[in-house]
Amino acid sequence: MAKFNLKINGNIQEVDVDPNTPMLWVLRDHFQLVGTKYGCGIAQCGACTVHLGDNAVRSCQLPVSAVGDKAITTIEGLSENGDHPVQKAWLEVDVPQCGYCQAGQIMTASALLKKNPSPSDAEIESAMDGNICRCGTYTRIKKAVKLAAVETENS
Amino acid sequence: MTVVKTKIGRRSFIKKSTLAGGGLVLSFNWLESCKMTSEEVSTLPKEWFKLNGYVKVGDNGLVTIMSPNPEGGQGVKTAMPMIVADELDIEWKEVIVEQAPLNTELYRRQFIGGSQAIRQGWNGLRMAGATARHMLKEAAAKTWDVSIKEITTKTGMLHHVSSNRSASYGEMASVAAMVPVPEEVALKEIGDFNIIGTSQKNVDGQNIVTGKPLFGLDTYKDGMLTAMIVHPPAFGMQLKSMDSTAIKSMPGIQDVFSIKVLDDDFTRQHFDTCAFLEVVAIVGKSTWEVMKAKKAISVQWEPIESYSEERQPYRGPRQTLTIPAGLESSEVHRKKMSEMTTRQSEVVRKDGNPELAFKNAANVIERTYTAPFLAHNCMEPMNFFADVKDGSAQLSGPLQKAELTELTLANRLGIPVEQIDIHMTRLGGGYGRRSYANWALEAALISKKMKAPVKLVYTREDDMTGGIYRPTYQVTYKAALDSKNNLTAIHINAGGIPESPLYADRFPAGAVENYLAESWTLNTNITIGSFRAPRSNFMASAEQSFLDEIAETIDKDPIEFRLELLEKAKNNPVGEKNDYDAERYAGVLNLVKEKSDWKSSDASLHRGVAAYFCHNSYAAQVLDVTMVNGKPVVQKVTCALDCGIVVNPDGAKNMAEGGIVDGIGNALFGELTFKNGVPEKSNFDTYRMIRMSEAPKEIDVHFVKNDIDPTGLGEPTFPPIFAALANALYKATGKRYYRQPFLSEESVNA
Ligand code: FES
Ligand code: FES
Numbered sequence: 001m002a003k004f005n006l007k008i009n010g011n012i013q014e015v016d017v018d019p020n021t022p023m024l025w026v027l028r029d030h031f032q033l034v035g036t037k038y039g040c041g042i043a044q045c046g047a048c049t050v051h052l053g054d055n056a057v058r059s060c061q062l063p064v065s066a067v068g069d070k071a072i073t074t075i076e077g078l079s080e081n082g083d084h085p086v087q088k089a090w091l092e093v094d095v096p097q098c099g100y101c102q103a104g105q106i107m108t109a110s111a112l113l114k115k116n117p118s119p120s121d122a123e124i125e126s127a128m129d130g131n132i133c134r135c136g137t138y139t140r141i142k143k144a145v146k147l148a149a150v151e152t153e154n155s
Numbered sequence: 156m157t158v159v160k161t162k163i164g165r166r167s168f169i170k171k172s173t174l175a176g177g178g179l180v181l182s183f184n185w186l187e188s189c190k191m192t193s194e195e196v197s198t199l200p201k202e203w204f205k206l207n208g209y210v211k212v213g214d215n216g217l218v219t220i221m222s223p224n225p226e227g228g229q230g231v232k233t234a235m236p237m238i239v240a241d242e243l244d245i246e247w248k249e250v251i252v253e254q255a256p257l258n259t260e261l262y263r264r265q266f267i268g269g270s271q272a273i274r275q276g277w278n279g280l281r282m283a284g285a286t287a288r289h290m291l292k293e294a295a296a297k298t299w300d301v302s303i304k305e306i307t308t309k310t311g312m313l314h315h316v317s318s319n320r321s322a323s324y325g326e327m328a329s330v331a332a333m334v335p336v337p338e339e340v341a342l343k344e345i346g347d348f349n350i351i352g353t354s355q356k357n358v359d360g361q362n363i364v365t366g367k368p369l370f371g372l373d374t375y376k377d378g379m380l381t382a383m384i385v386h387p388p389a390f391g392m393q394l395k396s397m398d399s400t401a402i403k404s405m406p407g408i409q410d411v412f413s414i415k416v417l418d419d420d421f422t423r424q425h426f427d428t429c430a431f432l433e434v435v436a437i438v439g440k441s442t443w444e445v446m447k448a449k450k451a452i453s454v455q456w457e458p459i460e461s462y463s464e465e466r467q468p469y470r471g472p473r474q475t476l477t478i479p480a481g482l483e484s485s486e487v488h489r490k491k492m493s494e495m496t497t498r499q500s501e502v503v504r505k506d507g508n509p510e511l512a513f514k515n516a517a518n519v520i521e522r523t524y525t526a527p528f529l530a531h532n533c534m535e536p537m538n539f540f541a542d543v544k545d546g547s548a549q550l551s552g553p554l555q556k557a558e559l560t561e562l563t564l565a566n567r568l569g570i571p572v573e574q575i576d577i578h579m580t581r582l583g584g585g586y587g588r589r590s591y592a593n594w595a596l597e598a599a600l601i602s603k604k605m606k607a608p609v610k611l612v613y614t615r616e617d618d619m620t621g622g623i624y625r626p627t628y629q630v631t632y633k634a635a636l637d638s639k640n641n642l643t644a645i646h647i648n649a650g651g652i653p654e655s656p657l658y659a660d661r662f663p664a665g666a667v668e669n670y671l672a673e674s675w676t677l678n679t680n681i682t683i684g685s686f687r688a689p690r691s692n693f694m695a696s697a698e699q700s701f702l703d704e705i706a707e708t709i710d711k712d713p714i715e716f717r718l719e720l721l722e723k724a725k726n727n728p729v730g731e732k733n734d735y736d737a738e739r740y741a742g743v744l745n746l747v748k749e750k751s752d753w754k755s756s757d758a759s760l761h762r763g764v765a766a767y768f769c770h771n772s773y774a775a776q777v778l779d780v781t782m783v784n785g786k787p788v789v790q791k792v793t794c795a796l797d798c799g800i801v802v803n804p805d806g807a808k809n810m811a812e813g814g815i816v817d818g819i820g821n822a823l824f825g826e827l828t829f830k831n832g833v834p835e836k837s838n839f840d841t842y843r844m845i846r847m848s849e850a851p852k853e854i855d856v857h858f859v860k861n862d863i864d865p866t867g868l869g870e871p872t873f874p875p876i877f878a879a880l881a882n883a884l885y886k887a888t889g890k891r892y893y894r895q896p897f898l899s900e901e902s903v904n905a
Binding site: 018028030038039096098125141 | 228229363365372443444535536582583584612615812813816846848850852853
């Protein structure tokens, strides 16, 4: 066990856990930030995607001890009122089915748009290919990413 | 206006609330963690009045509509309340949707399965809205002392025109709650719908995109422990012994013990399939600590003996099943199945004289199709929360058949059903898997032993290797053609391990003079269960690929060939029992032909078509492939659907798109193989799932417009897409695909 001070969604929070504990379980079990989902535990599905600084990372592969003073953003902290352009685009296109994968999809998409505000179809596909959606909402996800890109550009 | 009875026999469709207090209810939220915003709280009414099991009207005119069925992505939580709201005559934006509790008294069939929610809910939901509206009208009539016949409603308002009086639903709610449920109510004319048929957004959209706790896995309670199980590594194995001393002292670990999921003499209901009757439970304080202990535990396993189990199937008489001993392998399965090709099996249907037709045939085409076991791979792994006390239990989690799970829990725990309270959470996917809730039993038994609230979590590996798979299937199709290339006979020989996929009365039965359908099964100790469009998901792919090959042989356009067969089935049906409507079937083919521009002269497009009828709905699809850098890429799928009245068109399209993408994924990649009883894949590194780059670039969905009562949509687009893909790939590559997954034969789209 060891103590860590983590910057999560803008707040510094302390946790006392095994240093190998993946951030996924720190977020869910210790801070009840359950928007970040468990899907595979081996970096294959993207359900657990959060931002570490500006990068989309798989929190199931990120030991709490590796976070340091980098800021972590989860779906709960992506925007204050759920009105990030990507979230708004997701609602506009009415993307979700079961919804389980969608927080991860949104976190991957928002990190992509931060780096590349107007991605091509191929760039969207390659950025989003790590996120599985068993319900098969891919065509809507792609549409929403493009809509968010346009909205971001116009705002 | 149609007047309908609210009672059928003694059974009333619409029940008043069982709560006392004249229908006044207090809002109560089971998941305390779902906090409301202050804005939401300020617009809430001070009092709610319950008019029936579906409708609560607030004193300020807001209406809460209960969505009876669990939601797992089918969109019923939006569509079902839309039906109620339309008959109630209220603005959709005034509606709050709440997940109804499990209550077999108030609601019927709170299931996910068979694409039946809207179809079977339709009348009851309409009646619920109409009944509430009637009670509000009666309240106004009483208050104003006029005849109810003179009261009209318009979007949440009650009017008495001649005296120029008006009141909102909210103002009349308290009086309406005292009005008895009417014996009969008037339903709207189809043409008067103003919510049904409009596209409304997913009512949980905002909660989903902001990561609110909606799913079973998101359950956290004070004092809750986390549990995981260790099940045998292979089908055909069972627990022998374990050494838990080392892991018991690991950080956070509270206890380690084995549990008997079902007693040996337990009479199973249809959905009580259970692969591993005894599992090891590890209970601890946090997920990661339990995961670490799970990796460290040492358990010894031993082969099972053959045994028999008593079952009460969903329909029909009680059965005794024999579960064989042994460690099975896919290679052996394949060999055994291929031996069945030439064996005589049970004749399920015979029309005309197929033997003679084949004897006299100028040409016989014979093809065999196979498909492997599939894992459901819901993105939310299996999980359940249980808090079992002496004589009562509170449970929560994602379930497709909650009312059946409740009965099983009651039987196994020895607690009366009335003392079991199940909260239905949103499902992170179901597709059939969550109808079989062995993990709910496990959670309850662990909680009972620990005397504490427990959340059981399966790892992805536990989930994928835990059984309840789509069975492996095989079918051989044989067609007889005469010298003029007329199709004179069809012979189907279908079987599977351990279930046959045959639907003997489906197309092309009824369209072919001489027809023979045979069925066989082989047993196994690998457990199976419903998987999105059970059996259809295989039969459609084989049948529709085979018809494509016949059309090619006789040099006919594949759509025209199907339409000719359907014309025959319509005008001159063969046999008594054909469970499809040839006209509606042809309708979707004609629509897809038009919408896909089937006659397009674009030579770069390699196009495949397929159509299928299942779950009371008709689907036809045209799939376009182009070759990009020498590899086939799915560009577009055009889909025509006839599912009667479409309640929420955009939501329905989303469902259809999902079925199509899921189908393409499973056709290309889906496969679970076994070696000595061990599933050869356990996570997404080896079990390949379709990803965005492999999905169609465009999906274009069209509905046949009619006034027929709505039918299901969760499943019907899934089965035919396998064949549309196979037929298009053939055009692109010159190769026919007989064995799923197609990618095991050749690399496509990769
Ligand atoms: S849970 Fe982290 S990638 Fe799947
Ligand atoms: S919406 Fe269900 S897994 Fe993506």
